[in-house]
Amino acid sequence: MNVIIGEVRDGGGIPQGDVLVAFAEAVVGGDEDRLTAARAAVVDALGTDALVDACAVASMFNAIDRVADSTGVPIDEDRLAPTADFRESLGITAFPSGRGGG
Amino acid sequence: MAELNYDDAPFAVRGDLAVVHGDTWDRLASPGTWLDAETRVAIAAEVRAVKDCVLCRARKEALSPYGVDGVHDTSGALPDNIVDVVHRVVSDPARLMKKWYDDCLAGGTTEEEYVEIIGVVCSTVAVDTFAHAAGLPLRKLPAPKPGAPSRQRPPNAKQGPAWVPWIGADDAEGDDIPRFGPPGSNVRRALSLVPAEAHGFMEMNEIHYLNGVQMRDFSTDYRAITRAQIELVAGRVSAINQCAY
Numbered sequence: 509m510n511v512i513i514g515e516v517r518d519g520g521g522i523p524q525g526d527v528l529v530a531f532a533e534a535v536v537g538g539d540e541d542r543l544t545a546a547r548a549a550v551v552d553a554l555g556t557d558a559l560v561d562a563c564a565v566a567s568m569f570n571a572i573d574r575v576a577d578s579t580g581v582p583i584d585e586d587r588l589a590p591t592a593d594f595r596e597s598l599g600i601t602a603f604p605s606g607r608g609g610g
Numbered sequence: 611m612a613e614l615n616y617d618d619a620p621f622a623v624r625g626d627l628a629v630v631h632g633d634t635w636d637r638l639a640s641p642g643t644w645l646d647a648e649t650r651v652a653i654a655a656e657v658r659a660v661k662d663c664v665l666c667r668a669r670k671e672a673l674s675p676y677g678v679d680g681v682h683d684t685s686g687a688l689p690d691n692i693v694d695v696v697h698r699v700v701s702d703p704a705r706l707m708k709k710w711y712d713d714c715l716a717g718g719t720t721e722e723e724y725v726e727i728i729g730v731v732c733s734t735v736a737v738d739t740f741a742h743a744a745g746l747p748l749r750k751l752p753a754p755k756p757g758a759p760s761r762q763r764p765p766n767a768k769q770g771p772a773w774v775p776w777i778g779a780d781d782a783e784g785d786d787i788p789r790f791g792p793p794g795s796n797v798r799r800a801l802s803l804v805p806a807e808a809h810g811f812m813e814m815n816e817i818h819y820l821n822g823v824q825m826r827d828f829s830t831d832y833r834a835i836t837r838a839q840i841e842l843v844a845g846r847v848s849a850i851n852q853c854a855y
Contacts (some may be wrong), residue, residue: 512845522838532846535743547745556621557834560744564627565840566834567739568818569847571732572797576855577703578695578728579800580711580773583855604705604852606826 524553535566614749632674634733637810639752644722646721647754654685654734654751656696659685675702691717695727704852711773722763722803725774729807736814767803777802
């Protein structure tokens with residue numbers, strides 16, 4: 509989980525995880541040179557079909573995050589308790605969008 | 611059908627992605643439930659204008675985005691209340707506040723219009739981010755179609771724990787039970803005040819990410835990247851976006 513919040517850079521033991529994390533960061537990062545390099549690294553490591561699927565996942569979550577944030581939907585009740593500890597330990601509850609209605 | 615393809619890509623793009631993006635463009639170009647097609651396409655164009663907005667950049671860099679006043683750099687086709695929703699949702703979604711949403715309603719945007727705006731914005735963000743990520747030019751926006759909004763609010767939508775009213779898990783009826791009922795997650799219900807937007811957006815989600823059956827099946831790889839790799843990409847994007855959901 510530390511890979512997801514950017515504290516660890518090794519891909520978390522997931523094959524080519526470091527390449528995919530770098531790509532995800534570049535997609536939402538705003539640096540075109542970095543994105544070009546990250547895209548090429550995904551193609552080199554995993555191929556073009558994998559690049560397309562990584563693009564699809566990254567783009568959908570870039571959108572669905574905005575649906576959640578702009579409509580104020582709460583985390584599903586059945587997921588609250590099982591995820592409470594790691595959300596707290598990773599600092600996710602401190603995200604602005606997690607601090608409630610404000 | 612709005613024309614959208616990836617024939618210009620230097621690699622093969624999955625056919626179902628091109629189809630769902632074409633469907634999304636077609637939905638965007640059609641009269642909505644509360645907004646006409648001209649407004650919907652103008653909202654999509656406004657999404658693209660946000661990257662050049664000086665006010666949005668200043669707000670993004672500020673300790674609080676609500677302490678920075680100014681005027682958005684806009685394409686000029688939309689009223690100010692819609693422009694502000696589009697720009698804030700695109701540029702700084704993690705710091706949207708319930709009070710800001712309430713102010714939107716007090717400023718004349720109805721809750722139904724707000725939800726439809728969010729649906730159009732986020733659908734555009736998905737298609738545009740895909741092209742950007744893949745290194746392709748943004749797809750040409752579709753031409754708006756004539757016609758009037760249907761203006762039908764689902765009678766079973768009511769205020770729940772979200773900011774916006776929705777069709778709650780226990781209030782879903784008929785075909786909407788699998789979509790908004792108990793099996794579904796809250797984010798699937800988020801746009802359910804305007805069911806056409808909710809359905810269209812979640813259909814896109816099933817092609818980009820996984821459908822419900824695929825999500826519960828951890829033993830099969832449905833994509834060219836593994837489930838662990840999918841969740842890694844999804845989680846890292848959401849963490850950078852500081853999305854607590």
